[in-house]
Amino acid sequence: MTDIRYLAPPTLDEAVRAFAAAQGAARILAGGTDLLVQMRNGMVHPGTIIDIKKIPEMTSITEAADGSFWVGAAVSGAVLAEHPRFGKVWPGVLEAINLIGSTQVQGRASAGGNLCHGSPAADSVPAMVAAGAVLTIAGPNGRRTMPVEAFPVGPGRTSLAAGEILVGFTLPARPAGSGDAYLRMIPRTEMDIAVVGVGVSLTMAGGVVTAARVGLGAAAPTVLLVADAAKVLVGSKLDDAALNAAAAACSAACKPIDDKRGTIVYRTKVAAVLLKRAAAIAADRAQGRA
């Protein structure tokens, strides 16, 4: 059996240094609910595992004075659910993260791991895209930020450069009258992988949408920001015409594949249905009805 080195550095700097020193032979461990599965399948054989759960910055949730939120990359779904404020401000992001796996998985799984794993079907990502989350990334060359939708580049591939670690998510301050929602289609009721997932974030005033963002998952090689769908929602009262147009834009954005989890035809139709349903929930939340 090959030996694996396990490191649990207490600071981000040490983690970055150790990660760089391993020269590609190391893997970051957050909750491990993807990594350990991959190791058991023989898909990855890391020589070193760097556990980031001892790094305070990566396991903390903070609400800034301006109302923006910091969510460390390694915060587990269960911990996020217990935060007194986060779920009130970002119910859609929280429900997306809490959909991951089961109670047991929730005790470990993180939004950072969900994103870095690179699956187009990752549940939290469309909700983060809709939320307009911005990522902080640290590496041997220092820190940088990027919008979450720019992060995935293909199935299992991300824009992390060699030696870079995702530190966490910044969710922008929330204007009054905002609400978000995430819905996924799975054949079962739980313990399944999204056939399509849609996240919608809305800000409304007097029944009119003033800002909107739509994230679409499992319908293309990466999670997508569907700007065309958001565009037709803004200025509307979410009437049938606007919803149908946004749904059509969602379907048009789909570039899915036929696979064991769903057909092209099915995914394309479902993207439209979920857009309408998620928008309705987000609108209810934005207007304090739910």
Added chain:
Amino acid sequence: MNAIDNKWIGKRTIRPDGADKVTGRAGYSADHNMPGQIWGRVLRSPHPHAVIRGIDTSKAEALPGVKAVVTAKDIVDFPLDKSVMLGIQDMRWMCRNVMAREKALFHGHPVAAVAAISEEVAEAACKLIEVDYEVLPHVIEIEDAIKPDAPILHDFVRHEGKPSNIATTMVNKLGDVEAGFAQADLIIERSFKTRPVHQGYIEPHACTVSYAADGRVTIWSSSQGQFMVRAMTSLLTGIPQSNIRAIPAEIGGGFGAKTIIYLEPVAVLLAKKSGRPVKMVMSRDEVFRATGPTSGSMSTVKIGVKNDGTIVAAQGTFYLQAGGLPGSPLRGPVGCSFSPYHIENVLSVGYDVVSNRSKVAAYRAPGAPLGAYATECVLDEIAEKLGMDKLELRLKNTAKPGGKTVYGATFGAITFKETVEAIKYHPHYTAPLDKNPSKGVVRGRGVASGFWFNAGGESSAQLNITEDGNVNVTTGHPDVGGSRASIANVTAELLGIDHSRISVLIGDTSSIGFSNLTGGSRVTFASAMVVTQSAEKVIGQLKERAAKIWKIDPEAVIWDNGEARPAGPNAGQFPPLTLKDLAAKANEMGGPIGAGVQLNTTGADPGFATHCVDVEVDVDLGIVRVLRYTAAQDVGRALHPDYVEGQIQGGVVQGIGWALSEEYLYNAKGQLDNASFLDYRMPVCSDVPMIEPIMLEIPNPKHPQGVRGVGEAPIVPPLAAIANAIHDALGKRFYSLPMSPPKVLAVIDG
């Protein structure tokens, strides 16, 4: 014995295996370890269909840490021209399934096995084995396999004189169907498809094997029959049965698929070659790829009725996937599909079709669900066309006592009508259903019935009184569905002692007499019979002992409520002697007390079931959810009701999975594409409602407690019941399973 005031029979006593299972103490097959043990791994074919021209194992053998390598050469060959049967298994196919011989017949077919000091070394050694394959075109689906130009799997298979993938044909006939259809006012004929589904047991196949210096073999494994493990291992290794001891572990589910073996003979040969104990454990991927499933099918059912609903003729044609080697469960659909009904003219034909998939294994009422699916959907359509209540149609045609079945048996008492009536008058069936509760949501209700043969067969029991006056009962069948709990109840009732004084054990092949498989819904039926007879013998002994002590005639002693008593005032005045009293005096009064019985049991009457289900369809997403499910079944006598209910509920859940979400998916390369519980979608808890079982206790007159097999009938009706409910909801009929969201949405969108 069937009295309602029984003290133990029919009570929900604490299960004998419960504490061990909830505390993690129960020993399953992968839990046994031996000093000096090494690990076996299997090399599997990467091709769905290839001639094996040669295997070079030299590099693997040279790898440090490798202790033994086995290929088909090491396994006893059963030549193709001569069938050798073990039960319903043909050893020609078993030997080729355990290790590919002339050809690799499916992706994942074992080709060689290695034993090494660790799983990693064994795995690495497998990669060093060089197999010279001549890759052949493959065929997966039935419709492709029966085409005239299909790749032929086996040269020795002939159908109508020509090379073919149809390995066997089974024809069951009653009356004259042509004449029958000629009298019909309405004939409906429809074709259906079902997909192969896996038994989905949680425990993967595993075994630990020791081959001692004197040639004696011990096998620890979980199976549905330790005697089957012994017999098959003996046949495939050439080691006599007397030198093999098969010890049954707790079993984490089998549902039929553990009535055959995969690993044990390979592990024995590796242990023999290496001189070390060998352990083998399959991964989930291997379980999906190379064990089970049950057959997918293509069937056509034609039923003719009079305007009053009388069925005058029925015809069924069932093509079943066998996998790479012959042997699909034709008897299921051919024999069961029409058997709930009295029909004068029946023609039922089954075809066993080989293709490049893993060899099928038994699965709960093997083959019957896919046959009932076709028949019960056609009946639903007939009732609709006739404008008749669906249950009335069934009641009008129920099989009759003394009626002849298409499979040859003549019915005794029939309990089918009771199951239909139980549903007909149940508040579920009579409750109104809101068919359109909200926009985009529709609901429907469906019913269907089912039949299963049930079985008796060989069983052995030994009942011993311990020196301190308690009881050990040993039987020879692995306890899959609660047989230990039922046996404890029966023993307590017969001996009139507290349930907690009885331990029930499953013997190994050297400690108890031959007992046939745990399968065919036979174990509680058969083991309660041999345990009853053993208890009666023991009670006879106890009465003799008391008579001896009292110096009276044994006939003058009765056994009542756990004590020997004088039969009446004439017998004399003696204080009663308890089991403990008699055990304490056992030696002075003639020796140990105990008795065993070995029988080929008979009298297992068939099982009938009728189910009712409500479903809800999300018309925009095509998702079908089961809202309410009620299952009526004649259970004979529920010795332990929890287990009977569990059998009914479990069968229904598996049927729901089969109907809605489970299927084997192959890619264009002939590889199974969904070999995991993520993508092989069995229902999870939240997918199913609480299933309400209706246990109809109509005692089987041929059994001492009235027991009837209950484990299989409940998986027979759900496929059609759900299809019929979806039709009721949508007004559209589905002719293929699973009725998964993409398929349902495609039909809704027309």
